[in-house]
Amino acid sequence: MEKNRSDCPISCSLEVFGDKWSLLIIRDIMLRGKVSYGEFLESEEKIATNILANRLSVLEAEGILTKQVSPHNKSKYCYSLTPKGVDLLPIVIEIMDWGARYHKQCPRRELGKRIKKEKAMVIREYLDKLHRDARHAAL
Amino acid sequence: MEKNRSDCPISCSLEVFGDKWSLLIIRDIMLRGKVSYGEFLESEEKIATNILANRLSVLEAEGILTKQVSPHNKSKYCYSLTPKGVDLLPIVIEIMDWGARYHKQCPRRELGKRIKKEKAMVIREYLDKLHRDARHAAL
DNA sequence: ATTAGCACTTGCAAAATGCAAGCAAATATA
DNA sequence: TATATTTGCTTGCATTTTGCAAGTGCTAAT
Numbered sequence: 001m002e003k004n005r006s007d008c009p010i011s012c013s014l015e016v017f018g019d020k021w022s023l024l025i026i027r028d029i030m031l032r033g034k035v036s037y038g039e040f041l042e043s044e045e046k047i048a049t050n051i052l053a054n055r056l057s058v059l060e061a062e063g064i065l066t067k068q069v070s071p072h073n074k075s076k077y078c079y080s081l082t083p084k085g086v087d088l089l090p091i092v093i094e095i096m097d098w099g100a101r102y103h104k105q106c107p108r109r110e111l112g113k114r115i116k117k118e119k120a121m122v123i124r125e126y127l128d129k130l131h132r133d134a135r136h137a138a139l
Numbered sequence: 140m141e142k143n144r145s146d147c148p149i150s151c152s153l154e155v156f157g158d159k160w161s162l163l164i165i166r167d168i169m170l171r172g173k174v175s176y177g178e179f180l181e182s183e184e185k186i187a188t189n190i191l192a193n194r195l196s197v198l199e200a201e202g203i204l205t206k207q208v209s210p211h212n213k214s215k216y217c218y219s220l221t222p223k224g225v226d227l228l229p230i231v232i233e234i235m236d237w238g239a240r241y242h243k244q245c246p247r248r249e250l251g252k253r254i255k256k257e258k259a260m261v262i263r264e265y266l267d268k269l270h271r272d273a274r275h276a277a278l
Numbered sequence: 279a280t281t282a283g284c285a286c287t288t289g290c291a292a293a294a295t296g297c298a299a300g301c302a303a304a305t306a307t308a
Numbered sequence: 309t310a311t312a313t314t315t316g317c318t319t320g321c322a323t324t325t326t327g328c329a330a331g332t333g334c335t336a337a338t
Binding site for chain 1: 325326327328329334335336
Binding site: 004005006007008009010011012013014015018019020021023024027043044045046084087088090091092094095096097098099100101102103105106107108112120 | 143144145146147148149150151152153154157158159160162163166182183184185223226227229230231233234235236237238239240241242244245246247251259
């Protein structure tokens with residue numbers, strides 16, 4: 001683990017995921033149920049292959065994701081969130097809420113509308129589900 | 140305003156502040172009461188002068204910050220948050236909480252301990268104060 | 279055996295970051 | 309008044325990261 005810019009938790013966190021792509025990958029796993037490299041590549045933001053590979057590698061090294069060979073196909077990997085990764089959910093939801101409020105070109109869809117109405121409940125709900133999934137993936 | 144990668148609110152938000160520095164500047168204003176270019180330069184993370192100037196310019200163009208000449212010194216500028224900027228607080232607090240929980244080298248100080256105990260209340264308290272400050276700065 | 283799927287890797291160009299010196303206007307000091 | 313300091317950038321250059329698109333090697337399907 002390299003030397004940090006400071007001991008501020010915000011700074012240390014931004015050193016991990018303060019870029020334009022990492023939290024998008026986390027979003028794909030948390031909110032869209034994506035699990036594989038190929039699925040992440042298909043997202044509408046069109047991440048570059050080398051950036052995706054690098055981000056996944058860093059997130060895995062940071063203990064946010066784990067990577068397992070698919071049960072159906074030995075050349076395919078499935079990524080899943082660790083508990084540490086799951087706990088990024090409130091950040092992702094807050095970013096989503098802020099974005100929906102201040103970006104006209106980002107209309108709220110179903111989930112966004114629920115978040116507007118009952119944010120805390122949505123967060124708890126997803127945290128429970130994702131933490132359950134994380135425990136299951138660890139088996 | 141340029142073309143976005145997608146209409147996902149998370150993606151649009153990350154296009155604005157998804158970098159290693161922007162939210163640190165927001166932190167300095169929100170949590171440390173810093174207001175000037177020179178003060179931001181002094182933070183322990185040591186942002187480069189050209190990066191600071193560029194980030195401030197972008198955040199201002201995005202309507203997150205406003206910049207005014209200091210009342211005491213015509214060569215000095217004071218930055219303050221707009222309501223849009225203030226509403227980044229929950230994101231900053233969630234990042235801080237996550238960082239404190241998962242980074243051993245980032246011990247919780249007074250505010251971090253309060254956040255651990257009563258996050259929602261801290262957020263509401265700071266939102267109220269910062270929104271009041273934002274209204275005052277607009278005069 | 280051939281083709282397709284899969285997860286990267288690679289070579290290169292463009293863009294961003296980081297370092298440190300420089301610049302011009304305003305203010306403070308001698 | 310002249311000089312020094314403060315202030316907020318800007319600039320030149322080297323390094324790093326991002327983005328594009330082709331390439332590679334292993335596994336699976338036909």
